[in-house]
Amino acid sequence: MITQWFFRHGDRRSRIAIFLLLAVACLVPVLNLLMPDTSPLHIPTYLVSLFGKYLTYALLAVALDLVWGFCGILSLGHGAFFALGGYAMGMYLMRQIGPRGVYADPVLPDFMVFLNWKELPWFWYGFDNFWFAALMVVLVPGALAFGFGWLAFRSRVTGVYLSIITQALTYALLLAFFRNDMGFGGNNGLTDFKDILGFNVQAGATRSALFAATALFLALAVLVSSFIIRSKLGKVLVGVRDAESRMRFLGYRVDRYKLFVWTVSAMMAGIAGALYVPQVGIINPSEFEPANSIEAVIWVAVGGRGTIIGPIIGAILVNFGKTYFTAAFPEIWLFALGALFILVTLFLPRGILGLYGSWTNRSASHAARKDDEVLPPVVKQGGKLAPVPEPQAAE
Amino acid sequence: MKAKDTLLYLDGVSVSFDGFRAINNLSLVLQLGEMRAIIGPNGAGKTTMMDIITGKTRPDSGEVYFNGTVDLTGHDEAAIAMLGIGRKFQKPTVFESHTVEDNLVLALSGPRSALSALFHRQSQDEADRIDEILYTIRLFDRRHWLAANLSHGQKQWLEIGMLLAQDPKLLLVDEPVAGMTDAETAETAKLLRDIARTRSVIVVEHDMHFVRELGVKVTCLHEGSVLAEGSLDHVSNDQRVIEVYLGR
Ligand SMILES: Nc1ncnc2c1ncn2[C@@H]1O[C@H](COP(=O)(O)OP(=O)(O)O)[C@@H](O)[C@H]1O
Numbered sequence: 001m002i003t004q005w006f007f008r009h010g011d012r013r014s015r016i017a018i019f020l021l022l023a024v025a026c027l028v029p030v031l032n033l034l035m036p037d038t039s040p041l042h043i044p045t046y047l048v049s050l051f052g053k054y055l056t057y058a059l060l061a062v063a064l065d066l067v068w069g070f071c072g073i074l075s076l077g078h079g080a081f082f083a084l085g086g087y088a089m090g091m092y093l094m095r096q097i098g099p100r101g102v103y104a105d106p107v108l109p110d111f112m113v114f115l116n117w118k119e120l121p122w123f124w125y126g127f128d129n130f131w132f133a134a135l136m137v138v139l140v141p142g143a144l145a146f147g148f149g150w151l152a153f154r155s156r157v158t159g160v161y162l163s164i165i166t167q168a169l170t171y172a173l174l175l176a177f178f179r180n181d182m183g184f185g186g187n188n189g190l191t192d193f194k195d196i197l198g199f200n201v202q203a204g205a206t207r208s209a210l211f212a213a214t215a216l217f218l219a220l221a222v223l224v225s226s227f228i229i230r231s232k233l234g235k236v237l238v239g240v241r242d243a244e245s246r247m248r249f250l251g252y253r254v255d256r257y258k259l260f261v262w263t264v265s266a267m268m269a270g271i272a273g274a275l276y277v278p279q280v281g282i283i284n285p286s287e288f289e290p291a292n293s294i295e296a297v298i299w300v301a302v303g304g305r306g307t308i309i310g311p312i313i314g315a316i317l318v319n320f321g322k323t324y325f326t327a328a329f330p331e332i333w334l335f336a337l338g339a340l341f342i343l344v345t346l347f348l349p350r351g352i353l354g355l356y357g358s359w360t361n362r363s364a365s366h367a368a369r370k371d372d373e374v375l376p377p378v379v380k381q382g383g384k385l386a387p388v389p390e391p392q393a394a395e
Numbered sequence: 396m397k398a399k400d401t402l403l404y405l406d407g408v409s410v411s412f413d414g415f416r417a418i419n420n421l422s423l424v425l426q427l428g429e430m431r432a433i434i435g436p437n438g439a440g441k442t443t444m445m446d447i448i449t450g451k452t453r454p455d456s457g458e459v460y461f462n463g464t465v466d467l468t469g470h471d472e473a474a475i476a477m478l479g480i481g482r483k484f485q486k487p488t489v490f491e492s493h494t495v496e497d498n499l500v501l502a503l504s505g506p507r508s509a510l511s512a513l514f515h516r517q518s519q520d521e522a523d524r525i526d527e528i529l530y531t532i533r534l535f536d537r538r539h540w541l542a543a544n545l546s547h548g549q550k551q552w553l554e555i556g557m558l559l560a561q562d563p564k565l566l567l568v569d570e571p572v573a574g575m576t577d578a579e580t581a582e583t584a585k586l587l588r589d590i591a592r593t594r595s596v597i598v599v600e601h602d603m604h605f606v607r608e609l610g611v612k613v614t615c616l617h618e619g620s621v622l623a624e625g626s627l628d629h630v631s632n633d634q635r636v637i638e639v640y641l642g643r
């Protein structure tokens with residue numbers, strides 16, 4: 001039903017992005033697995049995994065854009081949902097190790113044996129089953145987001161206050177997951193994974209498959225986001241972003257709309273985390289680091305908030321830069337990231353994609369101004385003439 | 396009960412902000428189908444009165460009844476809007492990044508749940524109503540404009556259009572002609588008189604020419620309570636009204 005809708009109503013940009021992602025999902029595994037190593041077209045496995053990781057970040061960015069770009073909820077704690085999804089997947093991968101661990105316990109993961117635990121804690125039950133774990137990947141972040149959002153939105157916590165408590169949320173989880181007695185491997189987290197669905201996680205073919213799966217989920221996220229944003233519900237969300245109380249006086253229960261999109265977004269972030277963990281081979285509490293969530297905000301800002309596609313571009317570019325900088329000049333990366341954020345906020349309030357948009361608008365308005373000095377400049381807008389939008393300051 | 400057969404009934408309503416009494420023992424009754432103009436100097440409490448009726452501010456004491464029986468003090472903004480009370484703000488507030496048409500789509504009466512909005516498809520009936528409103532508010536050829544690009548007066552009209560789309564029983568309009576040209580003011584008076592034919596309206600306004608053009612009963616507020624009430628001539632000849640308006 002949703003795909004049917006997409007061909008009729010989806011916007012052009014999202015359509016292009018989805019087709020590109022599908023193409024990449026098919027092509028990259030082929031170029032990795034079928035091309036001989038000597039061929040210039042061959043993509044080495046380490047690159048497949050690296051870009052697979054970027055795409056999971058892009059998925060996190062799309063999730064964040066859904067709440068920040070379209071509904072004005074600036075979350076500084078989306079990394080928490082990402083990490084929870086990652087832990088759910090990590091728990092499955094741990095249980096797949098079975099007796100192949102260092103201590104060769106058939107049930108208990110190594111760190112539990114090391115802590116002298118005798119049996120599996122109840123919250124580890126079921127994680128030997130992939131589908132149960134997959135369910136938890138969306139349910140755990142979703143439930144946390146639902147509970148958190150229900151309290152916060154009903155009490156009308158907004159703006160910077162909400163941002164601060166999301167930051168506190170991820171920090172609290174960071175501290176909790178550091179503790180050994182939480183039962184998630186403490187400081188070291190979960191690692192030394194062996195296989196996923198019976199396939200060796202290190203194998204090139206598995207890596208390619210994980211990459212393809214990430215690209216597919218990212219395409220799905222674009223599809224879902226685009227469906228939500230173009231629906232009447234999406235219009236309500238944008239209305240809430242621009243004039244929340246006006247929306248209430250129209251009779252909308254603003255808190256429920258926020259809760260819906262907030263929960264959907266957290267679930268997307270959880271899926272991103274679940275795809276991330278098998279590709280990087282580890283999940284530990286540092287994923288809850290508040291700085292991670294702030295970095296995700298920068299990706300969205302750089303790519304262009306409120307554009308669905310922009311955050312994908314932002315996440316890939318910034319992380320590409322990060323990979324390069326942290327290898328070449330490790331000491332200046334943080335300064336570069338900070339400078340980038342300031343520059344984007346000052347000069348590109350609508351990100352890279354906004355730059356493209358305003359460039360096309362401006363050339364149209366110059367043409368109009370030449371013809372007509374008296375009337376306000378106009379641009380084409382949905383087939384009708386409309387004045388040029390004022391240059392918008394950062395909101 | 397006294398509130399019976401009234402559309403809006405306020406009795407002995409008071410509200411204080413940090414010890415300052417913005418509304419002081421205010422009583423006001425509006426009949427079904429009535430249009431009322433509210434005048435009063437700045438800070439008289441006109442906007443605060445609207446805040447109380449629409450659930451934005453909870454009164455410290457007093458009764459507020461809608462339709463004779465519904466106690467408005469027990470409902471929030473969204474519930475009061477769904478009961479049929481629409482509000483136009485002093486500063487025009489439209490959704491700037493939406494088109495004129497989408498602003499009306501959002502305001503159009505109908506189910507308000509998130510689920511229904513997610514799967515909403517516009518019906519022919521809804522499309523017709525939007526066209527009709529676009530004509531009424533003289534924005535038919537601007538339907539695809541972003542609301543941000545409208546002039547100040549056009550935004551005021553769009554907001555009135557959104558109220559029409561909401562199809563409320565009672566309309567609260569806060570200073571609709573502030574910042575409008577004389578021609579726009581006259582048009583707006585006409586528009587409001589048209590609207591008042593089918594529903595009740597409360598208009599807050601400073602502009603005496605405009606109030607005269609409306610030709611309805613006038614209530615003058617001062618320091619949070621009613622100073623005088625009656626025809627415009629009666630109110631504007633009241634000694635105390637002259638004092639608060641001219642004695643400043
Ligand atoms: N939320 C508030 N907090 C504190 N004071 C307020 C608040 N709302 C209104 N007031 C005060 O109440 C008085 C009445 O304001 P208002 O209703 O806006 O007047 P009017 O609309 O008649 O000009 C003013 O003195 C204003 O400063």
Ligand SMILES: [Mg+2]
Pocket residue numbers: 441442443485
């Ligand atoms: Mg006022």
